[in-house]
Amino acid sequence: MGLKAEEISSLIKQQIEGFRNELVVDEVGTVSYVGDGIARAYGLENAMAGELLEFSNGVYGMAQNLETNDVGIIILGPFEGIVEGDTVKRTGRIMEVPVGDAMIGRVVNSLGRPIDGLGEIQTTKMRPVEAAAPGVMDRQSVFEPLQTGIKGIDALVPIGRGQRELVIGDRKTGKTSLAIDTIINQKGQDTICIYVAIGQKESTVRSQVEILKRFGAMDYSIVLTASASQPAPLLYLAPYSGLAMAEEFMYNGKHVLIVFDDLTKQAAAYRELSLLLRRPPGREAYPGDVFYLHSRMLERAAKLNDALGGGSITAIPFVETQAGDISAYIPTNVISITDGQIFLESDLFYSGVRPALAAGLSVSRVGGAAQIKAMKKVSGTLRLDLASFRELEAFTQFGSDLDAATQAKLNRGHRTVEILKQGLHEVISVENQVLIFYALTHGFLDTISISELGRFEKEFYEYVGNQHQEIIDEIAETKDLPDSEKIDAVINEFIDNFFTSAIDPDNAEYMPGTM
Structure with missing residues (x-):
């Protein structure tokens, strides 16, 4: 049955009333040059710095240089399919990445896209990769410890929530292992961890993810990787993407630990991009704003005040040195931005002192504020003991006749070095650390053979845990x-119980413990 004239008339009126004359205008430019991960385009007069731009083949880029005649674009993906004459259009959006709880437990790239084969990440929240750091009045002093589970760090160079502590040393000195152990130790500590791998082999990142899974650490971690095989723009972007994800948690009152492994490779990627974009090089061929590259990143780590929820981002950036030269350009830059540094020494590492912490060059500018009262009491003299031991050790290697006081100092020093050694992925609770340092600094270990200290320590933790749990509970409470x-x-x-001959260090016949 056909419609009546009145019904047709009312339908037409409804259509006219609902009609919106909207004109969509896309600002489109033309690619004039492309190569080595960057492109130049003209016709994008209103492009913004950091704006996301889309090429005709669907690959995205980010506006990096806004010049008189054209826009310098860094390409965030494969650039082989882009040729001169292609169109590129503005999106009107500043570069952003997905954030939120759905990211936890996933391995993602610099654009926040999953690369772990576990399907799409179900989140609608986005955050810009570049954001202003919290102001002075939005912050509060660092006062809560972030326990790493590593004796040498928790005692000598403690890290607090909201701190920026640099880890610096040559390659293959245990920097990554230190970070992985710190992440493992955050289990049950109400801290979300983000591990940003920059310029590493994909197989290396895969093995780190497997270690985190084995210890159950992926339940509260995000791994963001920009591997060595990826274009330089993704390596440059990775730390900022990781920080955007961290800020989502911080501004919701949560605590975050973020590890940048490492910023030397990010600086090299940024130098590559800058030179391709014809920015003038300065010292050691780095562009003049390479300090700002890292300072605007690390300043975003903070301990927020209670009015803003009291959340925090603790940043542990890595910098790789060449032959222990901490006076090079990038190391000195990052040292001046951070709140202290943990220096790992090759000589110590290869002589079996692991973690290879150089007590004389390592410092925490937060200090005792990042330690519990018990740890402050037992570790107060450790640094001085260690420093004077190193000096004495160097001095006494030329002579054999030593007075009793010097001999005692050397004995204590050897035992301090031994106690500070720690196995890979063997994190130790702060309560156990307090007890072993108490035993060390109060002379209980002075008569125990150095070769037996490792066994002594392990069995001591077991003994206290089994027989005297109330002491551990009291320290924790x-x-x-x-x-x-x-x-x-x-x-x-x-x-x-450990052995009957503990008082006689020359007697090598030990009796097994009777636990």
């Missing part, structure tokens, strides 16, 4: 040392 008589009694009791 009060953050302070229990009564010294109580600790002394427990240590003496264990030493008696």
Whole structure:
């Protein structure tokens, strides 16, 4: 049955009323040059710095140089399909990445896209990769410890939530292992971890992800990788993308640990892009704004005040040195931006002292504020003991006649070095650290053979955990040392059980523990 004239008339009126005359205008430019991961395009008069641009083949780029005649674009993907004469259009959006809880447990690239084969990430939240750092009044002082589970760091160069602590050293000195152990130790600490791998082999990143899975650390971690095989723009962008993801959690009152492994490769990628974009090189062929590259990134790590939720981002950037030269351009830049550095020394590493922490060159500008009261009490003299031991060791290698006081200092120093050694992925709770440092600094270990210290330490943790859990609970609850008589009694009791000849260091016949 046909429609009546009135019905047709009312339908037409409805259509007219609902009609919106919207004209969509895309600003489109033309590619004038392309090569080595960058492109130049003219016709994009209103492009913004950092704006996302789309090429005709669907690949995205980011506006990096806004010049009089054209726009310098870094290409965020394969550039082989882009040729001169192609069109490129503005999106009107500043470069952004997906963020939120759905990212946890995933391995993603610099654009926040999953590369772990586990399907799409279900999140609609986005954050710009570049954002202003929190202002002075938005922050508060660092006062909460971020326990790494590594004795040498927690005692000598403690890290607090909201701090930026640089890890610096030659390649193959254990920098990545240190970061992975710190992430493993955050289990149950209410901290989300983001590991940003820059310029590493994909097989290396894969093995790190497998280690994190094995220890259950991927349950609270995000791995962001821009591997060595990817274009330089993605290596340059990776740390900023990681920080955007971290800020989403920080501004929601959560604590985040972010590791940049490493910024030397990011600086090299940025230098490559800058020279291709014809920016004038300065010292060591780096562009003049390479300091700003890292400072605007690391300043975004902060401990927010309580009015903003009290969340934090703790940043651990890595810098690789050449032959231990910390006075080179990039190392000095990043040292001046961060709140201290952990220097890993090749000589120590190859002599079996691992982690290879150089106590004289490592420093934390937050210091005791990032330690619990108990740790402050037992580790106060450790750095001085270690420094004077190194000096004495160098001095006494030329002579054999030593007075008793010097001999005692050397004995304590050797034991301090031994106790600070730690196995790979063997993180130690802060309560156990406090107890072993108490035993060390109060002379309980002075009569124990150095070769037996490793076994002593391991069995001591087991003994206290099984027989005297109340001491561990007291340290965890009060953050302070229990009564010294109580600790002394427990240590003496264990030493008696450990071996009968503990008081005679020259006697090598030890009796096994009777636990």
